[in-house]
Amino acid sequence: MDIGESVIEAAGVRRRYGGGFEAVRGVSFAVARGEVFALLGSNGAGKTSTVELLEGLARPSEGAVHVLGHDPYGERARVRPRVGVMLQEGGFPSDLTVAETARMWAGCVSGARPVDEALGMVGLRARSGVRTKQLSGGERRRLDLGLALLGRPEVLFLDEPTTGLDAEGRRDTWELVRELRAAGTTVLLTTHYLEEAETLADRLAIMREGRIVASGTPAEVTGARPARISFGLPAGWFPGDLPPLPALGVLRHDVRDGRVLLHTDRLQESLTALLRWAEEKDITLDRLDARTASLEEAFLAIAGDTTKGTAR
Structure with a gap:
């Protein structure tokens, strides 16, 4: 892939926490415009620590990250309006309705799409008058995604987007991701559902103990297994x-x-x-x-035992 086409770049990235623990150890990859890229790894592999650097939530200890050609931490004002972020778990004011929560969030976003449109994209239009504390876990994840889409992002970070969703909700979310990709949105996602990565990702990388140990298309990664x-x-x-x-x-x-x-x-x-x-x-x-071979088989063989260590 021509690096000039990339809208997400990580080059030799390292991240250290207090006490000297290194959660990310020299990670490098690039994501092209309009591509869905999955970052996989067992708990503790360093996925979340890596994604937080790309989202601009922290500065790398070493190396460099660029999103849309800018440093997402040092040039946050240039990057943030063009990026959508869906965290593993969002926090909502419990007494606000779904629509009120979305309108509040839209007030913080440049060029926000209509709230009704955003809620319709994630199947929550009929629940717009319900207080967020009354939502199911799956509905909360849908609202997380709807808020991430309010700003019509060019780049979308999805951290475990379908956790808590039922089978229908998961399939609906997959279809939405496909539609976003078709419209030119670049998506970086983390997921523990390997079928999700195999279905959605154009390319993927598997992390182990803070390093990328395999990468390529799903077919390339699984093709290396019998x-x-x-x-x-x-x-x-x-x-x-x-x-x-x-x-x-x-x-x-x-x-x-x-x-x-x-x-x-x-x-x-x-x-x-x-x-x-x-x-x-x-x-x-x-x-x-x-x-x-399935991606699950390849993942288990490649990821190995990552229960040792404390990378996030």
């Missing part, structure tokens, strides 16, 4: 009856609950060889299933 073929053998047939695994292009195999699981980095070749063998032996492979 595909799987699973099946059951008929009565009287055993895994040892299969042809030699190298002949099937298989890296290794497991037997789980009576089913054979083959791991391969040449899915089509391995599946073709397996089916040819089954046809020659005139047997049926029970519940045959072949699939590439």
Whole structure:
């Protein structure tokens, strides 16, 4: 990607907290205009610490960040009007209604879109007269997103945007993100829902212990992991009856609950060889299933054990 096209840039960014703990350790990446970029990692990997630097909430201990060509901390007045931020948890005046909360927020935003329009985008128009303290957790997340969209942002930061939403609400939010991207909005999101990242992100980065350990398109990241073929053998047939695994292009195999699981980095070749063998032996492979690796599998393999340490 041409760095000149980037609207979010992090270069050698480090962030240290009191006592010398380093939560972000030399992170570098760039996000192009109109791109959805997902920042992934287990709890403590340093995602939130990184995003807070991009949002201008703190200054990097080392390195540089730029949003829309400006330092979001040192040049906040140039950046803030063009950026929308949805935090992990927002705080609302409990006695104000949804509409009153949105109007109050709109008063702090340059060129705000109509409140009714913003609430309609997140499915809260019918709840505009309800006090915020009466909203469900999912509705609060919708309101968080609606407020982030009030200023018609060019860049949108979404920190765990669908936490607390039901399946329908999550899908509605995904569709809204797609519409925003189609309109040219650049989106950086963090999420623990790997299906969400795989569905929405043009590119992603996986963090571990304050560093980026893998990045690329979802297909590139998952493509580095073996595909799987699973099946059951008929009565009287055993895994040892299969042809030699190298002949099937298989890296290794497991037997789980009576089913054979083959791991391969040449899915089509391995599946073709397996089916040819089954046809020659005139047997049926029970519940045959072949699939590439999922982002969840890749994430678990790449992210590893990140429970040690205290990065946010």
